[in-house]
Amino acid sequence: MSITANDPKRKTWLDIPGDTDFPIQNIPFGVFLTRDDVITIGTRIGDFAIDLGALHQLGYFEGIPLTDDIFLQDTLNDFISDGKKTWRLVRNRIADIFDANNTKLKDNQDHRNTVLFTLDEIEMQMPVQVGDYTDFYSSKEHATNIGTMFRDPDNALLPNWLHIPVGYHGRSSSIIPSEIPVHRPQGQTKPADSDEPVFGPSQRVDFELEMAFVTTDANHLGEPIPVDEAEDYIFGMVLFNDWSARDIQKWEYVPLGPFLAKNFASSISPWIVTMDALEPFRTASPKPEKELLPYLKYKGEKSFDINLEVFLQPEGGEENSLSKSNFKYLYWNMSQQLAHHTVNGCPVNSGDMMASGTISGSSEDSYGSMLELSWGGKKPIKLKDGSERKFVNDNDTVIMRGFCQNGNSRIGFGEVKSKLLPVYEPKKK
Amino acid sequence: MSITANDPKRKTWLDIPGDTDFPIQNIPFGVFLTRDDVITIGTRIGDFAIDLGALHQLGYFEGIPLTDDIFLQDTLNDFISDGKKTWRLVRNRIADIFDANNTKLKDNQDHRNTVLFTLDEIEMQMPVQVGDYTDFYSSKEHATNIGTMFRDPDNALLPNWLHIPVGYHGRSSSIIPSEIPVHRPQGQTKPADSDEPVFGPSQRVDFELEMAFVTTDANHLGEPIPVDEAEDYIFGMVLFNDWSARDIQKWEYVPLGPFLAKNFASSISPWIVTMDALEPFRTASPKPEKELLPYLKYKGEKSFDINLEVFLQPEGGEENSLSKSNFKYLYWNMSQQLAHHTVNGCPVNSGDMMASGTISGSSEDSYGSMLELSWGGKKPIKLKDGSERKFVNDNDTVIMRGFCQNGNSRIGFGEVKSKLLPVYEPKKK
Structure with a gap:
């Protein structure tokens, strides 16, 4: 048809x-x-x-x-x-x-x-009830930046990264549509100069520029989805802001991965753009740098040329463009992600959401998080109003936009826009 | 009332x-x-x-x-x-x-x-539609055993463990009731003598003896649940077998935690025993070894005295008791887990499931996984039929039972029983 x-x-x-x-x-x-x-x-x-x-x-x-x-x-x-x-x-x-x-x-x-x-x-409203949400980590540039900052610049990528579309499970209940504000999370962090953790508001709230795809019922328990059939089970895509609290993350994440640093909120653009609409913007993924295991080898072009941009708008102020990136930079594509996710027989259902991980490009103005843009807080970002940001401040609004363009043809996602509110204050009883 | x-x-x-x-x-x-x-x-x-x-x-x-x-x-x-x-x-x-x-x-x-x-x-059937599933890691004995085997016996516990009820998000879609068989998962593993991963059936399929609690609608986005109110939001508990593939886990889990090593299946006992029914079996948790941050400090006794036992039954053979443990051994209790999970404002809904992590005791006959019982495969377990097990074999059935006993009063969970089938074979078309 x-x-x-x-x-x-x-x-x-x-x-x-x-x-x-x-x-x-x-x-x-x-x-x-x-x-x-x-x-x-x-x-x-x-x-x-x-x-x-x-x-x-x-x-x-x-x-x-x-x-x-x-x-x-x-x-x-x-x-x-x-x-x-x-x-x-x-x-x-x-x-x-x-x-x-x-x-x-x-x-x-x-x-x-x-x-x-x-x-x-x-x-x-939320377009789907998300049964399960998975977040991948599929940008080589992002994984390299993080590895360089936190581990070893000479061995920034972990040994599994070029073999596995690394991913982890996230929290469905805190995925919210654009325009819903988010409170600065509180939690445990460990100051560098202390052996004991402290409790309080995160001092390093960050966004992550991602996209997510929404699946249909794909398989039964036990049954893998072959990589070249994976696209049959993808309904469409949204913009995805994976809110992160870097200081909480640093203290909690070993050995089982990020938890409270991520599950306070993830914001999505509310219109799901179908894979059919994106068909004219199909493009190739970067060439694999290592021989892939057969279940991850695919035929044809499985990525999409989607321009992405992040803006930060201080309370009452102007929008500041922080970064321009593109979905096509991702090393691992959605077909590989879905084939990997199900190769052990994990069932995927209608409404499941799978996010890409932060989408960073190779240049400094294409990084997909404040952590990378401010290089761990060492290079504050100047805004038009003269203020600086290392991370997101209270009452800042983060806006992500995305669109495909081909001559006069444009297919866009609109935006995901959300304001960071101060720490939640319980109502007096 | x-x-x-x-x-x-x-x-x-x-x-x-x-x-x-x-x-x-x-x-x-x-x-x-x-x-x-x-x-x-x-x-x-x-x-x-x-x-x-x-x-x-x-x-x-x-x-x-x-x-x-x-x-x-x-x-x-x-x-x-x-x-x-x-x-x-x-x-x-x-x-x-x-x-x-x-x-x-x-x-x-x-x-x-x-x-x-x-x-x-x-x-x-499944008693609830699980919106989100979280797995904690709350047994000090288990975390110590794992740390001893895989890292450093002198620093087996990571620095955060005594401060945080460490947990991570799991997959809801593969939680299944007792009696549903599970296929041995396939996936990537990296042999010790190779730089490159290989693909094939997991050689180290394991169970984890856990219990899980089921929540009701507890809070809105942004709103923490105080530790002493947490029990109001817990409906009841089930036995939980967190199926695991240790060789897949070892290769995939850095830096974002276990993924395909866990999400092929988790099996539960199908009757949810209410917290009201467990009330007479309330008991104290182990004394904290470090001063807790205030949001994790609770009043009274928040654990429960629940006897647990794991059996392995080879195809056509007898049940072999592998381990006897108790829920009360857990260092972190459910109230602390729920307070921690929501301290950043993460919303918890009706039907969410939160598992304890492997419940190991201090003696070798109380360990909650084959990994610990066979000490990484180094001490094979003898069965009554003369065969040995390092991990779970194809067509073995794993059974977990649990009950509270106080004089003549007994409140039990029945069992979670599931057979490990060989690798899934796609039907010929």
Whole structure:
């Protein structure tokens, strides 16, 4: 089945900005609360949010095998479980409904009033219930920077790194959508000049520029997914800010990995951009530097050319661009990550989320975390207002944006934007 | 509200064995498939499974604020969300219904036929949908054994261990109930005599004797749970076999912790024994060896005296007792674990599962894993049939049992029993 929704010549009858992240060729999926306080599944074209539950009730998906309530849900999990063929039918149909040459909805003012929302009328929710969340560590530049700072510049990469798409399990319950603020975490840290730990607010709160993919039901317990089939089980991608507390991390992480340093929050962009929409931006991953074991060897191009940028905005101030990176820098791609994750038979379900790890490039202005940008706090970053940052301050807002661009074609992710609040103060009883 | 279900003098009109793990003072909660292929929530007394959905429909829970469908669900998550007061009302009521002095159900043969099942008529399911699963590392003896074997006998415990209830995130999707077999995982390992990893079946499949607790909705993002309130959010406990592949673990675990070495399977006993039922077996934890930070200091006794035993049964052979341990050996208790887990504001929800880590005692016959029992494979374990084990062989069944005993009072967990199958063979297409 062809992905007709991707036709670059297609235009929409909706009035949308020319440079939007969400042209009619994008058609992402998300969940939002409407002006009537109803939660629904929707898509976005330009600055319009579109209620797919209402479109379905009005019969616009006739002929596509969908249950009646598939879009009247508060997560996309069931729709994602329906599989790639259904996602594609629905996305192609949405493109047809809003195509400049189709007058059916365009000319029906009642239907338009029911189906279309402006962005200020809605509130984006978590798009999926995340069953399990895994965070990989797939940027060689990032792993090298961390190894150089904390271990040995001459042996910055650990011996397993070039053989394994290293990853670890994270916390699903603290994954939140863009716009939800995050409190500075408290925890144990050990000052360099002390043998005993102390308790208090983290002094080194950081972001990590990542992307994550969302899976469908992929396998049963015991059953591996071959690397060249992995993409069949990937629904789409989001921007992912893996909030981190570096001082907590340093003290807690041996021998079982990061825990409280990470699980206080991870923020995502709320629109899941489908792999179909990203298809025109497919590109090669870096060439492997070591011979790979057969289960990690793949055919073709499995990465994507996605421009990424991080901004920091102090309270009441301007946005400061801190870093420009690209998803294609990642050494390990999503197909390798999913094949590795399941090679032991670990089951992957609809709504599982797998993040890339910090995406750093090779130049200093492409690093994906404050830890790297300020080189462990040794090179403070100057902001436009004259202030400096080693890490994220209270009331700073961190914004990540991402888009693919190919001539005039642009497919974007919008943004993940979240403010760091001071330490949580319990309400007086 | 008193826990009348715990009255040690209470007897039931059901015909049950004298030494059962499930006297009328236990009343655990679980989910099972009935002879009619219906999934329901139930409890167990002796060798009877009791359909709580049917009991509720017949009006036996009148006066307790419960939604009509609370037990007609395939997980306990919603019931657990109802909170401790409701759990206690229901458990007390069940004790009353089956009390030897109450003839209402006893004398109603129709109702008895609807409500009561023998164990061979049911199939136990996962009792909860596990949102997030955390594994702690709370046995000092286990952490010391591992540190001695893999690092330095003189500095076996890492510097953070006596200050932090060390834990890490695990995989929810591969937590399975007792009786579900597990395939030997494949993966990358690095032979000692090679610089390059190889791929194949793990040669060091191990169990870990653990227990896990199940939480209710405990807090919102940002909000810590004080250590002395933590027990309010713990519903109950199960036996937990944290299957492990030691050779995969050794190669993959730096720097982010165990991943594929653990996430191929974790097996649990299917009946959740409530904290109310365990109340008479409360006991002290070991005395802290270092001054604790205030958020980890608690009042009273927060551990439980639970006898644990692991058995290995070769295909067609007898059970061999490998180890006897006790939950009370754990250095860190559940209240400390939950306070630590949330001190940074990490949200905990109904159905989350938190395991203890391997529970080893101080004597060699109380170690909770093959790795420790065979001391890294150096001291093979003799079985009754004359064979030896360093780790778990294909077609071995691992059984863990646990119970509390106080004079004639016994509250048990039943067992978690799972067979290790050979490597998964993909079906021919």
